Amino acid sequence: xxxGETNKQLLELVEQLKRENDxxxxxxxxxxxxxxxxxxxxxxxxxRRGRNRKKDGDNRGNPGQKTGHKGVTRPYAKPDCQVxxxxxxxxxxxxxxxxPFRIESKVVEEIPEPQPILxxxxxxxxxxxxxxxKEVVGKDANCPHEGKFGNSTIAQATLLKxxxxxxxxxxxxxxxxxxxxxxxxxxxxxxxxxAAEAVQSDYxxxxxxxxxxxxxxxxxxxxxx
Numbered sequence: 255x256x257x258g259e260t261n262k263q264l265l266e267l268v269e270q271l272k273r274e275n276d277x278x279x280x281x282x283x284x285x286x287x288x289x290x291x292x293x294x295x296x297x298x299x300x301x302r303r304g305r306n307r308k309k310d311g312d313n314r315g316n317p318g319q320k321t322g323h324k325g326v327t328r329p330y331a332k333p334d335c336q337v338x339x340x341x342x343x344x345x346x347x348x349x350x351x352x353x354p355f356r357i358e359s360k361v362v363e364e365i366p367e368p369q370p371i372l373x374x375x376x377x378x379x380x381x382x383x384x385x386x387x388k389e390v391v392g393k394d395a396n397c398p399h400e401g402k403f404g405n406s407t408i409a410q411a412t413l414l415k416x417x418x419x420x421x422x423x424x425x426x427x428x429x430x431x432x433x434x435x436x437x438x439x440x441x442x443x444x445x446x447x448x449a450a451e452a453v454q455s456d457y458x459x460x461x462x463x464x465x466x467x468x469x470x471x472x473x474x475x476x477x478x479x
Contacts, residue, residue, distance in 0.1 A: 330361045368432045374404075403445060407435070411442050412449040 341351055379392040398404060407429075414425045422439035429435040 371433050371435050408445045411445045
């Protein structure tokens with residue numbers, strides 16, 4: 255085989271390797287794209303692939319606690335009321351049943367029916383001091399200083415906003431469904447602002463104490479490269 259033939263074969267081999275390399279690179283990109291669907295911050299653990307599953311004995315592949323795990327039973331709640339469930343006659347023959355031979359206890363926890371709003375009219379008395387002639391107004395802890403919605407309504411709207419992360423429109427729907435309360439999203443916004451103003455002094459006091467501490471423990475933040 256002369257040198258020219260050898261060079262020709264080498265060039266053909268190089269071209270073949272290039273084509274195979276391009277095919278492998280395309281396959282790698284395809285596999286990486288498919289893997290990215292399952293391995294990212296938004297993918298729930300149940301859908302992620304390649305997880306190492308621990309399989310022990312007879313419980314291989316079965317969900318739940320393994321054999322020998324000590325179970326924890328939820329304790330019974332203390333009843334708020336009792337209901338006697340009785341029967342007078344036999345449903346088959348109609349005979350009177352008389353005194354039961356056994357009483358079975360069954361404790362059931364139930365969410366009460368949605369309660370309607372409680373509308374209260376406050377008759378606020380105004381006085382004139384006989385000594386300094388200053389006007390004195392009667393006060394009640396349950397009567398807000400402004401607006402027509404009470405403290406519980408303000409607290410509930412605030413919890414739905416910041417604890418449950420609901421937008422104002424969904425808070426409006428929730429209060430309507432649970433209590434039949436007609437309230438606009440704009441009013442809900444103002445209620446949450448009033449709640450923030452009510453606790454602003456406490457917030458400032460806590461913040462001041464934190465700033466006065468000689469040593470603070472804060473979590474380490476990742477270093478961005």
